[in-house]
Amino acid sequence: MGTDIDTRYLIIGNSAGAIGAAEAIRELDTAGSLTMVSDEPYPVYSRPLISKYLTGERTLDTMLYRPRAFYEQNGIRSLLGRTVLRLDLESRIVELAGGQRIAWEKLLLAPGGVPIMPPMEGRDKNGVFSFTTLDDARALDEHLARSDKAVVIGGGLIGISVTEALQKRGVKVTVVEMKDRILNTILDETASSLAEERVVEAGVQVITGCTVAEITGRDWVTGVVLDDGRDIRCGVVVVAIGVSPRIGLAADAGIEVNRGILVDDRMATSMADVYACGDAVEAYDFVYEVRRPVPIWPNAYIGGRVAGQNMAGREARYAGGTTMNALNYFGMDIASAGMVVPPEGGEGYETVSRHAGGVYRRVVARKGIIMGMVFVGDIDKSGIVYGLMKDRTDVSGLDEKLVADDFGLAHLPRAVWQERLEAPPVEAGGLAAG
16 A cells, blocks of 8 residues: 655654754755644644733734744645554554555654543533643633633643633632642742742632542533532633643554653664654653653753754754743742752752742752752842753852852853853963953
């Protein structure tokens, strides 16, 4: 049986990692045929902006990650709104819904993640939403005409993002978080407390240490029942617990997977000429020094570029990434990265923090190497600290200076800041000329 399309490069996905790979391929190979397949019907857009779409602050055109003409300008055959049913790695053929078949030479899997949906009664009722795609935001937007009360399950990044958007739309929101504090994966206890204070001040009810046991109503949502028996009336439920790597296609095809698709530092999978990147993979985390899912946009793009270069014949290695978030919720600036809370019983960890005037800074280090950071209220210096963390710069002796109001490159050893500023070395006897 023949194929409908023959392509040198096939990319399954159309988000940050997929775009990074396509751009890297085209930098090295302008002639090789390149095809991208995505189950979403839209040109590539910035998923972190879907909350702005819900508030009306952004449209699809102002959310685009690349111009609509990107595909044509780069000689990319884009098959949008198409679902991949099966990978046949032996014959190197991909089968799409509808029967179309694509033969490929090099394959990249960048399918992203899928929303986590806990096994609670009533989750299939009308009025229950996830919040990871533009279609999710559109569906939620249409439903808001029916109700001005919502329960958001999950107090993490997605949960607080949709909570702020709903609150701006005039919806009364209750956040239900299973752990004892919101944003617990990216903030330490003090920073979480500051964030929760700001959320509550905005009129949001926050319930921690609980889960939703049941979503009530006949066909349409009328409320939720918590595991402690409390009953909350609402017409909208947003499940925002997080995402899990989308590994089904890879696993079914015999590619090695764990929590995510397993890749090496070339972003290569266990199968020849098959690569993977983004939220679907377990890639190297330079802080924890293990391979694990780290579903953030910059890591996906960089991993995609590494994959694309290797697909096109240039040797490239992924140096590793880690969690990194810079955001603004309810008017509060927050930046965090890496390990914000040292492991219980871990040896050699040191923390330094400063909390004054609504500003909070915390740095976690081990043996002079920064392992994590949290900045709340004033995040101007967070970029410098993150750079030191990413470069694994020895900051022994800096201690309190790392969280000082005036911290800057001048506090670093001369050799470090000269390298960062690309400054010429000081010659013996005086300053270098020029």
